[in-house]
Amino acid sequence: MIEIDIYKKLHGSSGDMELRVKLDIRDHEFVALTGHSGSGKSTLLRIIAGLEKAEGSLRVDGIPWLDTHVNLPTQKREIGFVFQEYALFPNMSVEDNLLFVVKDRELATKLLDMTELNDLKDRMPNSLSGGQKQRVALCRAMMSRPKLLLLDEPLSALDPRMRNKLQVEILTLHREFGTTTIMVSHDPSEIYKLSNHAIELHHGEVVRYGNSREILMHSQGSQKFSFEGEILEIKKADVIYVAIISIGQQIVEVVITKEEADRFVVGDIVTVGTKAFAPTINRR
Amino acid sequence: MLEKLNNIEFTPFLLSFKLALLTTVILFVTTMPLAWYLSQTRSRLKPLWEAITAMPIVLPPSVLGFYILIALSHNSPIGIFFKENFDIELLFSFAGLVVASCLYSLPFMVQPLQSGFESIDKSMLEASYIAGKGQIETILRVALPNIKPAVMTATIVTFAHTVGEFGVVLMVGGSIPNETKVASVAIYDMVEVMDYSTAHIYSAIMLIMSFVILLSVYIFNHKESRKMGGYHK
Numbered sequence: 001m002i003e004i005d006i007y008k009k010l011h012g013s014s015g016d017m018e019l020r021v022k023l024d025i026r027d028h029e030f031v032a033l034t035g036h037s038g039s040g041k042s043t044l045l046r047i048i049a050g051l052e053k054a055e056g057s058l059r060v061d062g063i064p065w066l067d068t069h070v071n072l073p074t075q076k077r078e079i080g081f082v083f084q085e086y087a088l089f090p091n092m093s094v095e096d097n098l099l100f101v102v103k104d105r106e107l108a109t110k111l112l113d114m115t116e117l118n119d120l121k122d123r124m125p126n127s128l129s130g131g132q133k134q135r136v137a138l139c140r141a142m143m144s145r146p147k148l149l150l151l152d153e154p155l156s157a158l159d160p161r162m163r164n165k166l167q168v169e170i171l172t173l174h175r176e177f178g179t180t181t182i183m184v185s186h187d188p189s190e191i192y193k194l195s196n197h198a199i200e201l202h203h204g205e206v207v208r209y210g211n212s213r214e215i216l217m218h219s220q221g222s223q224k225f226s227f228e229g230e231i232l233e234i235k236k237a238d239v240i241y242v243a244i245i246s247i248g249q250q251i252v253e254v255v256i257t258k259e260e261a262d263r264f265v266v267g268d269i270v271t272v273g274t275k276a277f278a279p280t281i282n283r284r
Numbered sequence: 285m286l287e288k289l290n291n292i293e294f295t296p297f298l299l300s301f302k303l304a305l306l307t308t309v310i311l312f313v314t315t316m317p318l319a320w321y322l323s324q325t326r327s328r329l330k331p332l333w334e335a336i337t338a339m340p341i342v343l344p345p346s347v348l349g350f351y352i353l354i355a356l357s358h359n360s361p362i363g364i365f366f367k368e369n370f371d372i373e374l375l376f377s378f379a380g381l382v383v384a385s386c387l388y389s390l391p392f393m394v395q396p397l398q399s400g401f402e403s404i405d406k407s408m409l410e411a412s413y414i415a416g417k418g419q420i421e422t423i424l425r426v427a428l429p430n431i432k433p434a435v436m437t438a439t440i441v442t443f444a445h446t447v448g449e450f451g452v453v454l455m456v457g458g459s460i461p462n463e464t465k466v467a468s469v470a471i472y473d474m475v476e477v478m479d480y481s482t483a484h485i486y487s488a489i490m491l492i493m494s495f496v497i498l499l500s501v502y503i504f505n506h507k508e509s510r511k512m513g514g515y516h517k
Contacts, residue, residue: 051410074413081414087407091429100425101415137411144416
């Protein structure tokens with residue numbers, strides 16, 4: 001059981017902000033940490049890892065990692081951490097990167113076998129592809145048989161095919177080693193596939209925490225489907241108003257009323273939804 | 285000319301190299317923690333430490349030499365301490381030259397090491413801490429092996445700079461044969477007594493050596509930057 005109750009003042013690019021998080025995570029759970037960039041996700045992960053200071057308390061299996069008297073150094077916290085940009089040691093071979101953590105050749109071989117990296121064990125990290133590097137980093141994080149596995153957007157630099165492969169491997173390792181895993185992710189399908197719980201942070205506060213499927217499916221009102229987007233422009237075309245909204249990688253035009261045109265401004269984050277029509281999906 | 289070459293005295297060169305080697309080793313070991321601290325700290329005092337460290341670059345060697353002269357004299361606390369505890373006279377002695385050289389060449393060791401440490405991806409160091417390793421092990425096994433060009437630059441430039449020093453050496457050490465008369469001082473002496481042919485030979489040796497040293501640093505760094513990657517064994 002991980003009991004988090006922390007507070008930290010952040011000076012971010014979008015002004016000052018308070019990170020205030022209080023929640024409990026049960027053992028062996030896979031928790032997704034989501035929210036807009038700058039909402040404090042990475043900072044929360046780094047506080048748990050002991051890489052950043054914070055006030056409050058943090059207890060893992062009843063042992064205080066952080067409170068008014070204790071601030072357990074990173075070295076003593078039983079964690080594995082995977083960074084977005086791999087952070088491998090370029091001066092060591094793949095195998096030596098793993099053995100740097102613990103001199104356990106058997107475990108290293110097992111991990112490299114599980115991730116199909118055994119043929120590459122003598123290679124230097126800089127000669128590997130992004131996906132291979134991140135698998136090495138994942139193996140390295142498991143070498144200490146951590147209680148807690150922290151993943152900071154580990155797959156965001158990878159292409160979709162490699163993402164899928166690594167998602168399966170992350171889940172396999174999570175189950176095999178019985179870790180409690182917290183993973184920062186923006187990708188709804190990733191959160192759906194991997195996690196049983198999800199935490200959404202907004203401006204340093206937990207706005208939602210619960211079953212990931214419920215959180216992902218969550219939509220306002222009784223809309224059958226809805227998307228979140230940002231208003232890029234509102235323009236008047238003859239007698240109607242049109243809002244240009246960016247949704248994911250797409251730009252869409254939505255007809256809005258005059259009242260809505262007055263109410264919304266450019267830059268608003270809105271949900272675009274419909275309930276009247278059954279949407280169709282077609283394979284491209 | 286051939287006769288001149290045969291009779292040439294090489295002790296000043298040996299002294300120069302002994303001095304440079306000692307200075308480099310001492311500075312490498314003692315300033316490593318300082319360079320590491322400066323690269324990692326977010327303290328408001330950092331600019332102050334950096335300014336103090338860089339002073340020897342901008343100070344005229346005579347100014348530095350003068351203060352060292354005052355600080356090491358047998359009336360000063362440092363001078364008295366060394367005399368009483370180790371029976372070492374610091375002025376006009378080789379030991380004094382080593383102390384002076386360490387101060388004079390300090391920034392040439394600290395600055396490349398500091399910028400080398402600063403260039404390391406922070407998460408790589410954090411990965412080492414997460415792997416349970418302390419700062420010292422992280423410096424030795426992760427930081428230093430990944431900044432070989434910076435280490436090379438720091439040590440070689442410190443070495444070469446010490447060989448090339450003149451003003452401070454002259455003020456603190458004088459020109460005592462076999463003790464403090466290093467190559468650069470020897471050349472000055474030769475010119476003063478108008479022995480230009482020996483001065484020529486000494487100068488040519490210094491010129492060629494400096495060039496070879498610098499060339500090897502640049503070749504090493506060029507190779508190193510291309511090497512990372514490929515097979516390990």
